[in-house]
Amino acid sequence: MGSEMINRNCPVCGSVSHAPFLQKGQLALVKCAECGMVFVNPVPRDLGDGTFYDEKGSRFYLSDEKLKGDYSPVRYEREIKLLRRFCKRGKILDVGCSTGGFLFYLNQTFPGDYEIWGTDVAREALAFAKTKGVNVIDENFFDLKGRQFDAITFWAVLEHLLDPQSFLKAAKELLHPDGFCIVLVPNFKSLATRMLGSKYRYILPQHLNYFTNQTVGALAQRAGFHVVHRSTMHFNPIVIWQDLRAKGTEVSDEERAALLAKTNAMKQSKALGGARAVYRFSETLLRRFGFADNLIAVLKPR
Numbered sequence: 001m002g003s004e005m006i007n008r009n010c011p012v013c014g015s016v017s018h019a020p021f022l023q024k025g026q027l028a029l030v031k032c033a034e035c036g037m038v039f040v041n042p043v044p045r046d047l048g049d050g051t052f053y054d055e056k057g058s059r060f061y062l063s064d065e066k067l068k069g070d071y072s073p074v075r076y077e078r079e080i081k082l083l084r085r086f087c088k089r090g091k092i093l094d095v096g097c098s099t100g101g102f103l104f105y106l107n108q109t110f111p112g113d114y115e116i117w118g119t120d121v122a123r124e125a126l127a128f129a130k131t132k133g134v135n136v137i138d139e140n141f142f143d144l145k146g147r148q149f150d151a152i153t154f155w156a157v158l159e160h161l162l163d164p165q166s167f168l169k170a171a172k173e174l175l176h177p178d179g180f181c182i183v184l185v186p187n188f189k190s191l192a193t194r195m196l197g198s199k200y201r202y203i204l205p206q207h208l209n210y211f212t213n214q215t216v217g218a219l220a221q222r223a224g225f226h227v228v229h230r231s232t233m234h235f236n237p238i239v240i241w242q243d244l245r246a247k248g249t250e251v252s253d254e255e256r257a258a259l260l261a262k263t264n265a266m267k268q269s270k271a272l273g274g275a276r277a278v279y280r281f282s283e284t285l286l287r288r289f290g291f292a293d294n295l296i297a298v299l300k301p302r
């Protein structure tokens, strides 16, 4: 790191008033005195302006482990099912699409039903997405005026952004009035966060915002949406097990990607019949109580 630091107001309500919440190495999380949002402050400039992700380029996004994780039929199973529930056909834009795994499998699952578009600050990842049949938008997200989409998705993106509200507002401008915006962010009230606290691997420098059901709803409201559906999804017991035993040292991007690839493989393995049933049952239970790893909010323009 060592780059210049940016000071932030609350990314949800704009308040300047916040108090220290959690310290993990160099990473300082604060809590907004007005709305309770937890966010990183200050933030190194390269993490705030997207250059960090563009520079990671092929080294990370195009590594074997990362691609194996993103290009697995089970990786986006739940996301595809969710999108399908709200949008049966039309033009889809995936913001922060990386190498295009979600859009690729959406098209494979429902050939001909969707026109798939992706955009990302990581240009090498985006170039790969193009080779997989994704229509890529290689422009600044804020310069896309005049286009219109039936659904816009943000899968694990808003937690990385310095100003997530400006992205949701821009998405609203690009959305058909009857369209949907679907947001997935890590759940700061998940079982894993509750059990692990600062030892949780997903409290990491790239995650600038730590949302709860309440704060993601407040963000959507301020950006001009109302929330039509909320849920939680995904659960990885191996992450909890590993992080409980670890000393809270940083888990590298490569290690996280390798574990996701392995977990995807396990989810598909026939040999793990019994264990898979237990896993599915635990995820169902956690989802029911809102404790799964990720929060989902489906938004409609107001």
Ligand SMILES: [Zn+2]
Pocket: 010, 011, 012, 013, 014, 015, 032, 033, 034, 035, 036, 037
């Ligand atoms: Zn606030």
